[in-house]
Amino acid sequence: MTLPNSNSVTSQSVDRATFENLYGGPAPWDIGRPQPNLVAIADRITSPVLDAGCGTGEHALFIASLGHRVVGIDFVPEAIRRARAKRPSGISPWNFWSRTSPSWTAGASGLPA
Numbered sequence: 001m002t003l004p005n006s007n008s009v010t011s012q013s014v015d016r017a018t019f020e021n022l023y024g025g026p027a028p029w030d031i032g033r034p035q036p037n038l039v040a041i042a043d044r045i046t047s048p049v050l051d052a053g054c055g056t057g058e059h060a061l062f063i064a065s066l067g068h069r070v071v072g073i074d075f076v077p078e079a080i081r082r083a084r085a086k087r088p089s090g091i092s093p094w095n096f097w098s099r100t101s102p103s104w105t106a107g108a109s110g111l112p113a
Helices: 006-011 016-022 036-040 058-065 077-086
Strands: 049-052 070-074 094-098
Touching (some): 036 058, 058 070, 058 077, 070 077
Parallel strands (some): 049 070, 070 094
């Protein structure tokens, strides 16, 4: 596996408004399923899991379906809305949170302390 060059990450990052605008339609990175590299290492995952930058939740949903406790967070409220809409009944425990959520505090409502 090739790791990203940290210099390119900082020089090619986009701001919050750009991400919010990308969620005006289908997000270009949302393929409707977990990324194959995550599926390939699924047997190495242990609970609890924090999916930071969870987007529309494909990875969090997949990990939760394996029986793990998962919290997905993202700073784009539309991404979290879409993730929550995908949440099937019967998969628990897991939650999705937006950084703008009024109940965002460590240790509250299932968030890790």
